Amino acid sequence: MNANEQLAQALRLAVDPPGGVSVHALRDLVADDDSRQWDIATAARHVGASPHTLRYYERIGLVTVPRNPAGHRVYDTPAIRRLVFLTRMRTSGMPISDLRQYIDLVDRGDVTIPDRLDLLLEHRDTLRAQIAQLQLALAATEYKIATYGGATQP
Amino acid sequence: MNANEQLAQALRLAVDPPGGVSVHALRDLVADDDSRQWDIATAARHVGASPHTLRYYERIGLVTVPRNPAGHRVYDTPAIRRLVFLTRMRTSGMPISDLRQYIDLVDRGDVTIPDRLDLLLEHRDTLRAQIAQLQLALAATEYKIATYGGATQP
DNA sequence: GTTTGTCTTCGAGCGCGCTCAAAGATCTAC
DNA sequence: GTAGATCTTTGAGCGCGCTCGAAGACAAAC
Numbered sequence: 001m002n003a004n005e006q007l008a009q010a011l012r013l014a015v016d017p018p019g020g021v022s023v024h025a026l027r028d029l030v031a032d033d034d035s036r037q038w039d040i041a042t043a044a045r046h047v048g049a050s051p052h053t054l055r056y057y058e059r060i061g062l063v064t065v066p067r068n069p070a071g072h073r074v075y076d077t078p079a080i081r082r083l084v085f086l087t088r089m090r091t092s093g094m095p096i097s098d099l100r101q102y103i104d105l106v107d108r109g110d111v112t113i114p115d116r117l118d119l120l121l122e123h124r125d126t127l128r129a130q131i132a133q134l135q136l137a138l139a140a141t142e143y144k145i146a147t148y149g150g151a152t153q154p
Numbered sequence: 155m156n157a158n159e160q161l162a163q164a165l166r167l168a169v170d171p172p173g174g175v176s177v178h179a180l181r182d183l184v185a186d187d188d189s190r191q192w193d194i195a196t197a198a199r200h201v202g203a204s205p206h207t208l209r210y211y212e213r214i215g216l217v218t219v220p221r222n223p224a225g226h227r228v229y230d231t232p233a234i235r236r237l238v239f240l241t242r243m244r245t246s247g248m249p250i251s252d253l254r255q256y257i258d259l260v261d262r263g264d265v266t267i268p269d270r271l272d273l274l275l276e277h278r279d280t281l282r283a284q285i286a287q288l289q290l291a292l293a294a295t296e297y298k299i300a301t302y303g304g305a306t307q308p
Numbered sequence: 309g310t311t312t313g314t315c316t317t318c319g320a321g322c323g324c325g326c327t328c329a330a331a332g333a334t335c336t337a338c
Numbered sequence: 339g340t341a342g343a344t345c346t347t348t349g350a351g352c353g354c355g356c357t358c359g360a361a362g363a364c365a366a367a368c
Contacts, residue, residue, distance in 0.1 A: 092291030137246030
C-alpha cells in the first residue's frame with residue numbers, strides 16, 4: 001500500500017464511518033404522548049444532565065418549570081421536550097447565547113417562525129461544517145495510525 | 155484522474171467551504187520538503203491561530219521554538235508541522251491535556267510509539283462518536299426545518 | 309419523632325483555553 | 339535618524355458553561 005492508497009483509505013474511513021445515524025432521535029421529535037411529571041433528579045437523568053445544570057438552564061431563562069406546593073420543581077412534558085432539544089443542541093456545539101436567542105423567539109410566538117427558521121438553517125450549516133472538519137481530522141488520524149512505525153514526528 | 159484523486163477531490167469540495175483547515179493539511183503530513191523560516195506572525199497565519207496562542211502553546215510545553223540572535227522566535231519546518239498537527243487536533247476537540255501527554259510521548263522517543271498509537275486510536279473513537287453525535291443533531295435539525303410551520307414548540 | 313436524603317435559593321468558584329496589557333527591545337521604511 | 343510596527347516576557351484577566359457550597363425546608367423510612 002503506497003502513500004496515496006493509504007491516504008485514500010484514511011479518507012474513505014473518515015467519510016464512511018462504520019455504523020450510521022440512528023433513527024431513534026428522530027422518533028423522539030415526533031413522540032408526543034404523556035402528561036407525566038418528573039422531579040429534577042429524574043428529569044436530569046432523562047436528558048443526561050445534572051440537576052445543577054437544569055437549575056442553571058432555568059436561571060438563565062432557557063426553560064420555565066412549574067413548582068408543586070412545596071416549591072419543588074415539577075417537570076412536565078413540554079419542559080422535558082424543551083430540555084431534550086436544548087441538550088441536543090448544546091451537545092452539538094450550539095452556544096448558550098444562540099439557544100437563548102432561539103428560545104426568546106419561541107416564547108414570542110408564531111410571528112417569529114421565519115426568524116427561527118433562519119437560526120436553524122444557520123445551525124445546519126454550522127453542523128455540516130463541523131462534521132466536515134471532524135471527518136478531516138479523522139482522516140488525518142486514520143492516516144497517522146496507518147503509517148505509524150514509519151515516522152516519529154508528531 | 156484516478157479513483158484516489160477523485161476521492162480526494164470530492165472530499166476537498168465537500169469540506170472546503172467554511173474556510174480553515176483543508177485537505178491541503180493532509181498533504182502536509184506527507185510533504186517533508188523545506189527548511190524555510192517563519193516569524194511568529196507568518197506562522198500564526200499559516201496554522202490559523204494568533205501569535206498569542208502560539209506563544210501560549212510554547213509556554214505550556216507543546217512546542218519548542220528556536221530564537222534568532224535578537225531573541226525572536228524562528229519557526230522551522232518541524233515546529234510548523236507540529237503546530238499544524240496541534241491545531242488540527244484542537245479543532246477536532248482534543249483537549250490540551252491530551253496533547254501534552256502525546257507530545258511528551260513524542261519527545262521521549264520511539265520507545266513510546268505504542269502508547270502514542272493507543273492515544274491515536276482513542277482519539278479516533280472519540281472523533282467517530284462526535285461525528286455520529288453531530289449527524290444526529292443534523293438529522294434533528296433537518297427534521298425541524300422540514301416540519302416548520304407545523305409545530306410551534308421549541 | 310428522628311434520621312437521612314433530596315429539594316430549595318443564592319452567590320461564589322472553577323477549569324479550560326485563550327487573550328490581553330505593560331514595558332521594553334528590535335526591525336522596517338522613509 | 340526617527341517613526342511605527344512587531345517582537346520579547348510576565349502576569350493578570352476573561353468568557354463560557356457549568357459546578358459547588360451553605361443554609362435551610364421538605365420528604366420517606368424506621
